[in-house]
Amino acid sequence: MKETTLRAKSSKPLSAYRLIQALLGALFAAYLIWRFYNVFLDGTPSYGADSWLRFAISGVVLGSVYALIAIGYTLVYGILFMINFAHGDIMMLGAFSGYFVFEALEKIPSPVIDNPNQVFLNAHPVISVLLAFIVGATVAAVSGYFLEKIAYRPLRGAPRLVPLISAIGASIFLENAALLLFGSQRHDFANPVQITRGEGWNIPINGEVVILPYTGVLTIALSILILVALYVLVQRTQLGRAMRAVAENKSAAALMGINVNGIISRTFIISGALAGSAGVMWGIHLGLVYHMVGFIPGIKAFTAAVLGGIGNIPGAMLGGMFLGIIETMGPAYLGMSFQLKDVLAFSILVLILIFRPTGLLGEVLSEEKV
Amino acid sequence: MAMLEVNDIHTYYGNIQALNGVSLKVEQGEIVTLIGANGAGKTTTLRTISGLLKPRQGQIVLEGNDITETPAHDIVYKRIAMVPEGRGVFARLTVAENLDLGAYSRSDRKNLAGDLERVFSLFPRLQERQKQYAGTLSGGEQQMLAMGRAIMSNPRLLLLDEPSMGLAPVLVDLIFDIIQQINKEGVTILLVEQNALMALSIANRGYVLQSGEILLSDTAESLKNNEMVQKAYLGIE
Ligand SMILES: Nc1ncnc2c1ncn2[C@@H]1O[C@H](COP(=O)(O)OP(=O)(O)O)[C@@H](O)[C@H]1O
Ligand SMILES: [Mg+2]
Numbered sequence: 001m002k003e004t005t006l007r008a009k010s011s012k013p014l015s016a017y018r019l020i021q022a023l024l025g026a027l028f029a030a031y032l033i034w035r036f037y038n039v040f041l042d043g044t045p046s047y048g049a050d051s052w053l054r055f056a057i058s059g060v061v062l063g064s065v066y067a068l069i070a071i072g073y074t075l076v077y078g079i080l081f082m083i084n085f086a087h088g089d090i091m092m093l094g095a096f097s098g099y100f101v102f103e104a105l106e107k108i109p110s111p112v113i114d115n116p117n118q119v120f121l122n123a124h125p126v127i128s129v130l131l132a133f134i135v136g137a138t139v140a141a142v143s144g145y146f147l148e149k150i151a152y153r154p155l156r157g158a159p160r161l162v163p164l165i166s167a168i169g170a171s172i173f174l175e176n177a178a179l180l181l182f183g184s185q186r187h188d189f190a191n192p193v194q195i196t197r198g199e200g201w202n203i204p205i206n207g208e209v210v211i212l213p214y215t216g217v218l219t220i221a222l223s224i225l226i227l228v229a230l231y232v233l234v235q236r237t238q239l240g241r242a243m244r245a246v247a248e249n250k251s252a253a254a255l256m257g258i259n260v261n262g263i264i265s266r267t268f269i270i271s272g273a274l275a276g277s278a279g280v281m282w283g284i285h286l287g288l289v290y291h292m293v294g295f296i297p298g299i300k301a302f303t304a305a306v307l308g309g310i311g312n313i314p315g316a317m318l319g320g321m322f323l324g325i326i327e328t329m330g331p332a333y334l335g336m337s338f339q340l341k342d343v344l345a346f347s348i349l350v351l352i353l354i355f356r357p358t359g360l361l362g363e364v365l366s367e368e369k370v
Numbered sequence: 371m372a373m374l375e376v377n378d379i380h381t382y383y384g385n386i387q388a389l390n391g392v393s394l395k396v397e398q399g400e401i402v403t404l405i406g407a408n409g410a411g412k413t414t415t416l417r418t419i420s421g422l423l424k425p426r427q428g429q430i431v432l433e434g435n436d437i438t439e440t441p442a443h444d445i446v447y448k449r450i451a452m453v454p455e456g457r458g459v460f461a462r463l464t465v466a467e468n469l470d471l472g473a474y475s476r477s478d479r480k481n482l483a484g485d486l487e488r489v490f491s492l493f494p495r496l497q498e499r500q501k502q503y504a505g506t507l508s509g510g511e512q513q514m515l516a517m518g519r520a521i522m523s524n525p526r527l528l529l530l531d532e533p534s535m536g537l538a539p540v541l542v543d544l545i546f547d548i549i550q551q552i553n554k555e556g557v558t559i560l561l562v563e564q565n566a567l568m569a570l571s572i573a574n575r576g577y578v579l580q581s582g583e584i585l586l587s588d589t590a591e592s593l594k595n596n597e598m599v600q601k602a603y604l605g606i607e
């Protein structure tokens with residue numbers, strides 16, 4: 001309601017701006033259609049169906065990881081109206097935790113009759129993977145909790161730019177702490193053999209074989225599970241209701257007896273757990289962890305959150321999925337080099353910020369923001 | 371011992387002083403009204419009592435216990451509920467969820483069904499609209515929801531901040547009837563109003579607040595007949 005009246009008021013003086021916006025939109029759409037003709041209809045297509053399937057698979061896998069991280073940005077923004085720029089580094093801590101769990105389990109002997117050199121990691125892959133996720137999510141959740149307590153809580157009530165600067169400081173701190181602790185080299189994530197990276201089910205298509213990787217399926221399945229759990233938590237539980245109440249109106253929430261700071265802490269714990277799980281997925285599926293591993297996915301997920309409408313949970317899920325797919329299919333579709341996928345993702349961020357800052361699903365303005 | 375005693379509170383917004391030594395008392399079972407012009411400090415007084423603002427000086431005493439330092443989210447556990455100015459309903463939550471959050475502080479969950487029925491009998495409209503988002507309700511319905519939500523916490527003292535604000539006269543009558551009804555059921559009421567005539571007509575006693583200070587305090591009857599009050603707040607020349 002409020003939003004529409006604001007829009008209605010501003011539409012008149014901005015009509016020239018709107019015209020340009022519509023024009024650019026039309027041009028862009030025309031370009032996409034022209035690309036469609038080029039890619040699919042004009043003579044020999046540059047990519048076969050097998051390639052597109054490959055792009056789609058990696059897009060959905062990447063997208064489900066982005067979705068998990070993006071929700072953390074959106075939850076925190078929804079409650080504190082700040083961008084937690086250290087969120088990607090929380091994911092990095094989760095990834096390292098998973099890495100160390102696998103490293104440790106790989107050193108525990110678990111001999112069986114036909115293989116005396118068997119190790120725990122390969123003897124019990126399900127337990128190992130579960131353990132990696134539990135430890136990764138826990139470490140990240142605890143880090144998120146302390147991050148808020150140390151870097152943001154003392155600045156409650158300060159102008160909005162102040163915690164933002166603190167967030168950037170926290171991010172630099174975490175990256176350098178990891179650099180000191182774990183070194184600058186890239187660590188190879190040692191998966192259980194059952195989910196060796198690159199192996200998977202073979203899908204024959206077009207006379208070619210496309211691999212549906214085990215790690216990808218694991219990532220997608222776990223993401224969906226976590227997203228459903230989160231949805232139930234937010235929509236169906238007392239904690240979820242309290243979180244939504246605090247996001248909307250902190251003093252009214254306090255009058256209900258809701259401890260606002262407690263809810264904010266829990267929001268950071270939940271966001272951290274999601275980012276930590278995403279970090280472990282990242283490690284298992286892509287294989288490398290190092291102190292800056294959270295940086296690019298962090299920014300991508302932020303883009304995804306903005307894309308979906310920051311503060312909006314389904315928006316973050318959708319934005320993450322959308323961005324993952326755009327990133328893998330976009331370069332092929334637009335005939336660009338795959339090296340430019342990051343450029344593509346960030347161009348989308350810039351375009352969204354310019355033309356539709358409320359994101360795809362739009363933001364419901366709360367009283368505090370109006 | 372008075373149920374609520376406010377002793378000489380001074381409340382500030384940053385460096386701006388809003389209350390300059392406000393004192394008042396509410397006895398068990400009373401309806402007490404706090405009237406005054408826009409900006410007099412009525413809302414600030416209620417927000418200080420409910421813990422949303424901390425006074426720089428002075429005490430809030432509930433049945434002999436100092437609750438000045440009690441954080442806002444613990445006040446409802448002392449069975450004080452507030453219906454804030456502008457209602458403060460959660461627009462993006464449904465009516466049912468709003469009422470549910472009203473009972474957030476309750477540990478006696480088994481009594482909730484009965485209390486919900488009581489709220490629905492006071493405000494049948496809310497029962498019809500249970501599944502709707504609170505943001506889609508009319509102003510009057512939102513006021514009902516805010517009051518219903520407060521009742522769900524099973525308060526002994528209810529603080530109401532301008533419940534008649536922006537409502538059509540029929541609805542104002544309805545809301546005031548219900549305030550009286552809630553009071554008859556044993557809830558003590560501190561009512562802030564700009565609609566001084568209405569407030570004085572249902573209150574036992576009243577305080578007149580001006581520029582952050584208590585100007586007058588008397589029975590509602592005497593205040594209604596007070597020449598100064600008539601001139602300034604009742605629009606009677
Ligand atoms: N958030 C605020 N920041 C600064 N000053 C405020 C704020 N809220 C209220 N005031 C000031 O405090 C005084 C009392 O306001 P308030 O308690 O809202 O009055 P009332 O409810 O009687 O209309 C007014 O002068 C008002 O301008
Ligand atoms: Mg007021």
